[in-house]
Structures are given as C-alpha cells and as structure tokens.
Amino acid sequence: MTTIGFIGAGRVARGLAPALHEAGYAVTGIANRSPEPAAELARWIPGCTALPAQEVAERCDLVFLTVPDDSIRTVAQSLQWRAGQSVVHCSGATEVSALDTAKDAGAQTGGFHPLQGFADRTPIAGCTITVEAEEALSRTLDTMVAGLGCRLNRLPPGKRALYHATAGYGAGFINVLLAEIATIWGSWGASEAEMLAAILPMSRNTLDNIERNGIAETMTGPISRGDIGSVRAHLAGLASDPEATAFYRTHARRSVALAEGTGRIDAETAAALRALLRPPSPDAE
Template sequence: MDESKKSGESARPAAWTPPEPSALRVGFIGAGRLARALSLALQAAGVPVVRVASRSAASARALAESLPDCRPGDPADVARDCDLVFLTSPDALIAGIARAVPWRPGQAVAHCSGATPVAALRPAAEAGALIGGFHPMQAFGADPGAALASLPGCTVAIEAEPPLDALLHALARRLGCVGLNLPPGARVRYHASGGYASQHVHALLAEAVRLWQSWGATERQALDALLPLLRGTVESLARSGVAAGMPGPVSRGDAGTVRLHRQALQAVDPEMRDLYDRLCRRGVALARQAGRLDAAAAEGVERVLDAPPGP
C-alpha cells in the first residue's frame, strides 16, 4: 500500500479548491536556512508568508521581521492562520509536529524533507488536511542572499495527491523551479542521489586537498587549482552527459597512469588508494558504456586495478 493510502485520505473534505498562489496564506514551522530561502522567494514571487514558528523564538522573530506582514508565533498559531503550512524543521521532528499541531480541514501541510516519508504527516491527514512533500534539491548556505539566488532553476520534488499536487507545482513554477512528480516509495533513493552530487563531492575534494597538503600546499591553494577543474567538469557533464563527458586516464584506457596513481596514493594512505580503485572500476564501466574503451583497453585498466599497488 502506498503512503497516500495509509495517510487518512478518508478524513479529507469532499471538495477542496486551493486558492490562487497570490491569495494563499503561507506559514512555516521551522526557521532555518531552507525556511529563510523559501519564504523570501515566495514573498518575492507574490505569495504572502504570514506566520512562522520555530523551536528558537529568536529565529522565528528574525525570519518574521524579514517578511512584510509576517508574525512569529507557535506551531498552533501557524496552523490556525495559514492555508498552506511548510514544515521546514529537522527531519527527526516532523512526525512529532504532525501529531502535536491542531490541523483542520481546508488547509494543506507539506514537509520539505528529502528523505522523510509523506506518511509522517498522517495525523494532519486524519484531521482533514491535505498532505504532501515539497523538497528543493539544492544546498542552502548561511548567506540568505546566496541561498535565495540558488533556488531558480533547481528541481523541486513534489509528492502529493490532487488537488494539492497542482498547487505545489504552481508554487514551484512561481519560484522559477522545475517541479518533479516523485512517486511514493522513491523518496529515500531520490535524496541519496543528491548526496552523490553534493555531499560526496566534498568528501572527494577533501581527498584531493590531502594530496596537496602532502607536499606542503594549503587547502586554499588546492581549491584555487581544483575548483576551476570542477567547474569545467560540470560544464562537460551538462553538454555531454555522464558517460560521454568523463575525462581522465580511465576514460582513455591509460593503464600506465592509473598504475602510477595507485603507487603514489598507496604511499600516502592505503585507504585513499582503495577508494581510488573503487572509483576507477566504476569509471571503466562508464567508459565502456560510452564507447570510449574497447574490451582490450578496459581489461588493461582492470588488470592494473587487480594488481598489488607495489612501489
């Protein structure tokens, strides 16, 4: 049974017509980085944000003061005064908020978590509200201006039933985002995919920085050299796709360079070399997929990866 069937849809009103986005009264429970970026963007797009609550009263006040006609309060105030409530609290708190807040028919509740099931909002559905998920696939930093600028063009994963799905898609378009219908059960895989394009990039660059530091360079020197390379790689990905755009010795079957890399990495840290080996094996498969490597060249690289990383 999918999440929507488990979430109490029988308690919904027989008909619910969402207001036009410009007539919505939107509220936020949670006043962190995502709430700041999303509320400012909605307000700039002509969607009124009228209430905000947070575990930190100071954070709620600060966010409310940055928005015209917005007042801080507690979660019950947000539920009472708003047509659409976004839950932008930490994931671990979403289910508890859903249980504790007095929801009502004729409103909608959407959490902005990438990984939490929409079924966590079941108590709101049992009270007659429509429930859904609205997750922008973007990393939001501490600078509100930069976070706001990063929203247009990003994908927003939307998981909701009609008519809430149409409203959430309309809001995504207002923000200049691309709405994506996310089927029930795909949420955690979708969120994990974002880790590869964001969180894990940091981990990989940390390995590269360690190599620079091994000869006395600083992190800043390493990043000044590596970030232009990363930007070029992203441009190549956008133009050519994942497999066809892959650069480097694996993609051209340069087994000799791969052997030298392994020897150097083994001398710095065997675990670093092991990670390199695993990534190279994935790279061989990608290069084969793109027709960049024939069977003989791929086998040559794999033989090097199978061999002990000698001096």
C-alpha cells in the first residue's frame, strides 16, 4: 500500500491527512518545523508517527509538502528524494517546478490544490481539488480526489498564478464587495449585521440562479435592463466618494459587456452606458 507523509502540520494538513486516513489511505508520517503540531496530528491518525522531515521523505511513497508557499522550494531543496516516490505541494499559486529538486532525483512531482479555505480541521469532502501532474502521478491523485469525495479540476502547466488569482475572486473578493456595501449602509447608520441580513438572501438567490442558468443570462439590475437614468442616479449618489465611484464604474462597465453579450441591451444603449461610466481621465481608474 502506498504510504503517505506530510511535511508541514498546519491547517491544510490537519484537514487533509485525517480525511485521507478516513478514505482508507495509509498516512504514516508527519513532520513539522516545531514538533508539537506534528505530534498532535499524528495522535489523531492511527498508524501515523511524528518524524523528522528527512525521515518522512525517506519512508513515504507520496509526500505532501504542506508548508507555506514561500518555503516550498527551500524545504524541497533541503531534503534528499529518491526515484519512484512522489512529492506534491498544495499551493494554488506556486508552480510545480518549485519541486524540481525532487524531480531531478527521479521523483514524480505535482500540485494538489483544494479550493477550500482551511481553518482547523475543515472538512474537505465536497470541495474541488485542482490537480496538475504528469500522467502516472495524475492518475494516483485523481483517484485520491474521488476517494476524498471531492470534485476534480485540472490545470495545465504555467497557469497557477492566474488560476489562484481567480480563486481570490471567488472567495476574498466577495468579502470586498460586501465590505463596500457595509461602508455605504454605514453612512445612514445601518450596522454590518443589518446589511448582511438584508443583502445576503438576495446574494444567495443570485448564486443559485447563476448555478442553474449561467452568469450573463441571470444578471439583474439597471444595466441589464438598459436603465441609463438609474445608473446616472447611482453615480450622483456616490459622487462624494471618488474611490467608491471608481469601484462602481469598474464593475458597472463589466456589467455592460455582460448585458450586451446576451443581447438584452442594444449597441446604442451599451455605448451610452460606457460613455456615462468612462473614467474622468484615462489614469483615474
């Protein structure tokens, strides 16, 4: 049976290692820079031992480097790898070439990135995992994704930085959009909780509609209807805050493209909206 090890016993390892054990994988070794997190994680998993990193590298057939992104290359370079084993990192943004030391020693290398925000022991089942690896390792990792109850996504080489930027759009930028709303609602004294209670049902409904019927087709709001007067009113309402206005203009211009693409607004209306939403000077936004 393939033995699995982890180097780095942080948030991802604390979610992934027990989940792999529960899925029937033999997770046998955990290393961490400070010893206690490795010892604690090893205690949760029958048959698993806290070890120095080099011993994990020597004993395990498949090693997850679950250290911070900026340490992946240096940790990989600090260890002796061997032909026949596999070394995988879990970073979305870091290229798989960060593991080239292991590849040069004959190991297979890959990326295994869960599209999930991990806190402590966050469940992994149900999320998507992006796999980038050569064929033999890819087969192993694809099977692992299915065993974890996750959805498989593939990524070609060289795309990780772009891909990971979009993960931010799908998660952290949602926080940014809601923070923008909270600031505006705060201007008439509404609390963040009041705003969220009012807005989130609409947001959830939007996400449900998008999932069922697509992004452009389900877009609502004045731009999707070509209501130029309402957009002019929005800009007037935001006028005292140049940053909020710039934020609105950027998003609204993208909305025009979506609405025009579905044919819901004609070219003339789209041009009028673009003119209204143009930044005051080319460098302004």
